[in-house]
Amino acid sequence: MTSAGGAGQDADLPLILTALQAAGLSAQAVAWDADEPEWDGYDLAVIRSTWDYVDRLAEFLAWADATAEVTRLRNPAPLVRWNSDKRYLLELAGRGVHVVPTRFLEPGGSCDAADFEGPHGVVVKPAVSSGARDTARYEPGRRADAEHHARMLLDQGRTAMVQPYLPLVEEGERALVFFGGTFSHAIRKRPLLTEAGLIDNFRVPHPGAVPYEPSEAELRTARAALDAVPDPGDLLFARVDLALNEDREPVVMELELIEPNLFLCINPQGLEHFARAVTTALT
Structure with missing residues (x-):
């Protein structure tokens, strides 16, 4: 599964197709939002370079739910939804996983000056993003700039997250x-x-x-x-x-x-592992 923009930028995609075909599988790259693809005609739909989903999240999540109704979707639609918002970090931390300490600021809420203070500065980014879009770090003493960044996201109706910068x-x-x-x-x-x-x-x-x-x-x-x-x-x-x-x-x-x-381009053994995992998912 790819996207119109992702297909040309995904260096792993042609390698994946070749590896799956070498494993005896019929595989093709299809844009997730292609005109009326018959997803029930596939035994497995694997999400790869759907890199435009952040800008169309509701549409993408609806597509994932609908596709999962007619074929096996990997990763599964519920996990796609869960992972699409970085507030999952709070759940991981609550389950004892060591994560970067993170504060989430919600639209309509208040910003506290302490949210933007850290001995080495802070990183501000949206809770729904990919490829470090709309993300920046701020050095100590630049609290006002970091707060302005967060307020810009909040004013757009987006959840902002603030993390300490790890030197x-x-x-x-x-x-x-x-x-x-x-x-x-x-x-x-x-x-x-x-x-x-x-x-x-x-x-x-x-x-x-x-x-x-x-x-x-x-x-x-x-x-x-x-x-x-x-x-x-x-x-x-x-x-x-x-x-x-x-x-x-x-x-x-x-x-x-x-x-x-x-x-996968720089880890050939990973390509073999990927093809094996796809084969197993089909059984």
Whole structure:
């Protein structure tokens, strides 16, 4: 499953199609909003580069629900809905998962000055977003700028989230990929918010991504996050994004269950794991 814009930008998509066909499966890329596709004619619909869903969330969620009525959708529609709003971080934290401390500000509510204070600054972003859109970090002493960013989101009727900036992210963000609940591979990439106070919706989303061997602590944290997902039994794919806090402990930045980049281009073994997971989901 892709989108009109995503199909041309998804470097993994042609590799996936080739791998699935080599595994003896009939596979094709179809835009989720294509004119009247007959989804009941497919045994399995796998969401991949549906990267326009954030701008059309209600429509996308309705599509997921309807598609799940006529075929197997992976990941399942209820998890797509749950994962579409980053308030899931509160649920993960409530279940004992170590996550980046996060405050959510709701439209119509008040902003407290303390929400925008942190020893190393803060990150402000919308609760519904992808690819770090409408996201920026603010250095200490720039509280007014951070608050202005949050109010801009609130005035648009969007929930804003505020997180402390973790300086050790400069050592690299980690992304751990799982298929069928089993760890496949990981990457490390350079930090994304390199310039403070800048909202840049055209930045490269995964700068300098390279294969990475996660630590045992990182694997434990990622698995704890997956274990805390509501009804995770039908998860085909998942990506857990981690950073290190000041104690050098891994914390979850995001849990990606809808349309994450899986970095199959730089992890050939991951492509095999993906094809195997799809085959298993069809049985």
